[in-house]
Amino acid sequence: MDVTGSAVIVTGAASGLGAATAARFAAAGATVFGIDLQPSIDKAEPVGGVTLIAADVTSESEVQAVIDTIVDAGLPLRVAVNCAGVGWASRILGKEGPHSLDLFRKVIEINLVGTFNVMRLAANRMQQEPVATDDNARGVIINTASVAAFEGQIGQIAYTASKGGVHAMTISAARDLARAGVRVCTIAPGTINTPMLAGVTPEIKATLESGIPFPQRLGEPSEYADLAAFIVDHDYLNGETIRMDGALRMAPR
Numbered sequence: 674m675d676v677t678g679s680a681v682i683v684t685g686a687a688s689g690l691g692a693a694t695a696a697r698f699a700a701a702g703a704t705v706f707g708i709d710l711q712p713s714i715d716k717a718e719p720v721g722g723v724t725l726i727a728a729d730v731t732s733e734s735e736v737q738a739v740i741d742t743i744v745d746a747g748l749p750l751r752v753a754v755n756c757a758g759v760g761w762a763s764r765i766l767g768k769e770g771p772h773s774l775d776l777f778r779k780v781i782e783i784n785l786v787g788t789f790n791v792m793r794l795a796a797n798r799m800q801q802e803p804v805a806t807d808d809n810a811r812g813v814i815i816n817t818a819s820v821a822a823f824e825g826q827i828g829q830i831a832y833t834a835s836k837g838g839v840h841a842m843t844i845s846a847a848r849d850l851a852r853a854g855v856r857v858c859t860i861a862p863g864t865i866n867t868p869m870l871a872g873v874t875p876e877i878k879a880t881l882e883s884g885i886p887f888p889q890r891l892g893e894p895s896e897y898a899d900l901a902a903f904i905v906d907h908d909y910l911n912g913e914t915i916r917m918d919g920a921l922r923m924a925p926r
Contacts, residue, residue: 674805674813674905677702680748682739684730684791685757686723687713689867690817693894694754694901695723701902704748706739708757708791730757730787733794740798749802753795754815754901755788758835760869762828777831784835788816792846792857800853806908811854813905816843818861818914824923836861840914847912856911858904863918866891886920 681698685691686707695705699722709717711727726742728735743750761780765772792814799812818839825833840859847857864870864881870891873881882890900917904910 674751674810674908676751676905678748679703679751679805680743680746681705681752681754682708682743682750682791682795683754683756684708684787685755687717687725689756689869690862690865690894690897691754691756692717692720693898694756696720697895697898697902698752698754699723703752704746706743708736708739730755730791731782733790736791736794740794744798749805750795750798751802751805751812752815752905753791753799753812754817755791755839756817757787758784758817760832763831764828765830772830777834780831781835781838784832785838788839789842792816792842796850796853796855799855800850804854808908809854810856810908812856814846814850814855814857815901815904816857816859818843818859820861820863820916820918820921820923822861822914823916826923827926843914844912851911856908858910858912859914860897860900860904861914861916861918862892862897863916863921864891865897866893884921884924885918888919890919892917892919 681703683691683695686695687709695707699705705723707723707725708728714725726739728739763772802811816839819836821829821833822836822840843859
């Protein structure tokens with residue numbers, strides 16, 4: 674599917690995977706509407722073709738307002754990429770007692786419910802667009818899981834549950850949205866060189882890299898963006914979760 678002259682939504686677009694993905698689709702000729710929280714937007718560098726809009730992915734009204742902005746601009750919505758997420762860690766039983774139920778709910782709310790919220794609202798708009806290919810395709814939705822969905826580490830119970838849910842939604846969503854001409858795929862990144870790792874020491878970074886079979890380095894956000902663009906371009910990819918991890922299989926800790 675060609676995105677030239679179309680609208681693309683990217684969540685978490687102010688930094689990391691989202692920023693790289695937004696820039697990648699803008700370079701391909703799309704008009705990108707990036708969703709993020711205002712504090713993150715305030716720190717972001719401007720990118721041509723990318724409009725950052727403050728919105729909470731868990732809010733129906735705020736996400737719908739972004740979609741309404743796209744409609745008002747007269748652009749067909751062809752792609753939505755869900756990159757927004759949090760990775761707060763805690764064990765089921767820790768030194769302070771059992772895992773906070775509020776923390777667990779919050780991680781699920783942002784990572785899983787937020788992804789579903791954007792997916793359902795974007796798909797609803799996509800089904801109203803004219804077909805874009807000979808196969809009657811109207812749009813593509815790409816969600817972000819994690820290798821933690823398959824090998825959750827100690828302290829990742831909430832994160833693992835949320836990302837496992839994103840992976841589990843993939844085939845069901847693809848089947849649900851087939852009649853609308855909307856494909857759904859998920860990317861499950863391994864250890865990526867995002868701002869969340871900016872504060873780690875060189876020793877910790879080297880330890881992380883040593884556990885990756887090949888290539889023995891951290892992944893780059895640009896590689897995620899390239900894979901997202903490939904999924905959009907490849908019309909026969911649907912209902913699949915693709916690991917992008919250098920053959921990493923996470924150890925318990």
